[in-house]
Amino acid sequence: xxxxxxxxxxxxxxxxxxxxxxxxxxxxxxxxxxxxxxxxxxxxxxxxxxxxxxxxxxxxxxxxxxxxxxxxxxxxxxxxxxxxxxxxxxxxxxxxxxxxxxxxxxxxxxxxxxxxxxxxxxxxxxxxxxxxxxxxxxxxxxxxxxxxxxxxxxxxxxxxxxxxxxxxxxxxxxxxxxxxxxxxxxxxxxxxxxxxxxxxxxxxxxxxxxxxxxxxxxxxxxxxxxxxxxxxxxxxxxxxxxxxxxxxxx
Numbered sequence: 001x002x003x004x005x006x007x008x009x010x011x012x013x014x015x016x017x018x019x020x021x022x023x024x025x026x027x028x029x030x031x032x033x034x035x036x037x038x039x040x041x042x043x044x045x046x047x048x049x050x051x052x053x054x055x056x057x058x059x060x061x062x063x064x065x066x067x068x069x070x071x072x073x074x075x076x077x078x079x080x081x082x083x084x085x086x087x088x089x090x091x092x093x094x095x096x097x098x099x100x101x102x103x104x105x106x107x108x109x110x111x112x113x114x115x116x117x118x119x120x121x122x123x124x125x126x127x128x129x130x131x132x133x134x135x136x137x138x139x140x141x142x143x144x145x146x147x148x149x150x151x152x153x154x155x156x157x158x159x160x161x162x163x164x165x166x167x168x169x170x171x172x173x174x175x176x177x178x179x180x181x182x183x184x185x186x187x188x189x190x191x192x193x194x195x196x197x198x199x200x201x202x203x204x205x206x207x208x209x210x211x212x213x214x215x216x217x218x219x220x221x222x223x224x225x226x227x228x229x230x231x232x233x234x235x236x237x238x239x240x241x242x243x244x245x246x247x248x249x250x
Contacts, residue, residue, distance in 0.1 A: 005215070006082035006133060010034040010074065012061055012118055013088030015042035018137065018185055021207035022087065027053035029215070034074060034081075036061075037088070061088045061114025062106070071121030083214070084122040085135040086115040086159075093148045104151045111155035116162060123166075123175070130174040135214055136163045140181045140227060143235040146246050167219065176217040180210050183227030199226045 009026055013019035015037035023035045027050040036059040037043050043056035057074065061067045075081045090110045092103050119134050126132025141149065142156040160179055167177035184200040201224055213221035222228040234245055 006031060008032050008034070008078050008081050009083040009085070010036060010057070010071065010081050010118075010122070011085040011087055012036045012059060012114070013137075014046060015039040018182070018203055018206055018210075019085075019087040020046055021203040022085070022210055023054060024049060025204075025207040025211040029211070031083075034078070061086075061118055062109045064109065064113035064117035067114055068117035068121040071118055072125070075122050075125040080125060080129055081122050081132070083133045083135065084119060085137065085214070086118040087137040088114055088118075089137065089139075089155075091149070091152045095148050096150070099150075107151040107155055111152070112158050115159055119166075123170075126175045127170065127173055132174070133176045133178065133214070133217060134163070134166065135178045135180065136160075137180045137182065137210075138163070140183050140222060140231045142181060144231050144242070144246075176219075178214055178218055179220045180213065181220070181222040181228070182206060182210070183222075183224050183231075199224050 009031050011019055011023050011026070011033060014023045014035035016039075019035075019037065020042075023033050023046060027033045031053065033050075033054045034057040035043050035046055035054050036057040038058070038060045040056060040058055043058070047054040047056050059067055059070055071081075071084070088110060090107055092107050094100065094103060115136055119136065122132065123134065126134070136159050138160045139152075139156040141153045142160040145153050160181070163177055163179045170177060185206045186200060186202050206223070209223050210221070234242065237245070
């Protein structure tokens with residue numbers, strides 16, 4: 001798909017981790033980046049790194065209705081968003097024996113409702129202009145179920161499926177859709193993990209890989225390669241073998 005380079009970018013979850021690193025990477029490409037998140041102090045610190053390119057934008061995607069309206073209004077007042085990256089996400093680890101609805105709800109509010117609301121807020125304007133690019137940061141967890149991560153795995157499976165369907169809907173209308181499936185990346189969220197994280201990479205490395213794929217308008221991009229290959233192989237196994245493998249992971 002031939003399209004002009006993006007000029008105005010919105011990325012959620014930009015106050016830390018992958019979002020922060022990706023915002024800085026995009027700013028270095030001379031793009032205007034609306035860095036969205038809940039923590040204004042961190043966003044202002046980020047903006048100070050590239051004041052001519054990064055603009056803090058306070059947004060809590062857990063309030064999906066408000067997030068949708070805020071993104072739609074930003075699209076209108078900014079002159080039109082060319083690229084919107086639904087990156088904000090949370091994870092939580094709990095077994096079925098200790099499951100708590102409020103914790104499950106938080107994961108779904110952010111990863112499912114928040115991501116969808118963000119992208120829905122931008123899509124109408126893109127379709128009206130006949131150009132734009134939606135990006136969702138899913139996870140390799142979308143392809144392989146593991147114990148104690150039911151809500152997170154399901155939320156990423158949803159986002160992958162939703163984006164795939166939207167991609168079919170917007171084909172021929174000038175709007176691109178990219179789904180990113182990261183493996184383990186060193187961030188605030190993964191710092192809480194107690195299980196091994198093979199092939200883990202730094203956030204700056206991850207941002208460069210994602211940024212290149214996004215600017216190429218790659219439809220689906222998974223990284224790092226070793227983790228992607230392992231997950232792909234495991235997810236192709238018969239269900240009984242997948243379950244047996246999952247039981248060995250704690």
